[in-house]
Amino acid sequence: EPEVTQTPSHQVTQMGQEVILRCVPISNHLYFYWYRQILGQKVEFLVSFYNNEISEKSEIFDDQFSVERPDGSNFTLKIRSTKLEDSAMYFCARGRERSSYNSPLHFGNGTRLTVT
């Protein structure tokens, strides 16, 4: 059983549309992450989120992307205007409750985003 739940499992959208991917951690954690995996490629870091703020982001995470934790529980990734190349598996991950280093991330089962 994954320690984070992601919804939806599959999202199909038209190019230019906005999508919101959701992540619900089972327990109360401070660190959250979004990663993506384009088909056939490696898993890539997008953004980390700590204490309700972005703590780090990659060059992939441009102005089209945003994250928030609107209700203190759900953690969302929004893509404002999707492009064909945004088609990928998007994984949410959580870190340990305490901010101790050298602890693994635990991933959800992912949302498959298909942009047509």
Add this chain to the structure above:
Amino acid sequence: DQQVKQNSPSLSVQEGRISILNCDYTNSMFDYFLWYKKYPAEGPTFLISISSIKDKNEDGRFTVFLNKSAKHLSLHIVPSQPGDSAVYFCAASVKDSGYALNFGKGTSLLVTP
């Protein structure tokens, strides 16, 4: 830039034998290394990790070896079981980057009966 490299896209091993998955990295600042296993339609599942102060970490059938001078790590699975068939990802991180992980492209392991 591919800072973590898994040069073998696939590996086939007989049940009961040892599986050795390899990973090389280029960033000497990496100080925490992990292996994840991934089944189709699931997210990566954490398997085992090692910090740069160690050269070996063992957990049951899984052992990770780290050779810092060669910037190389390996995952040994012994004995291999058919249920181990999955894609294995090597990942690394730098302390000051928080928890952002750099992943390799993965090695698909097939364990045959």
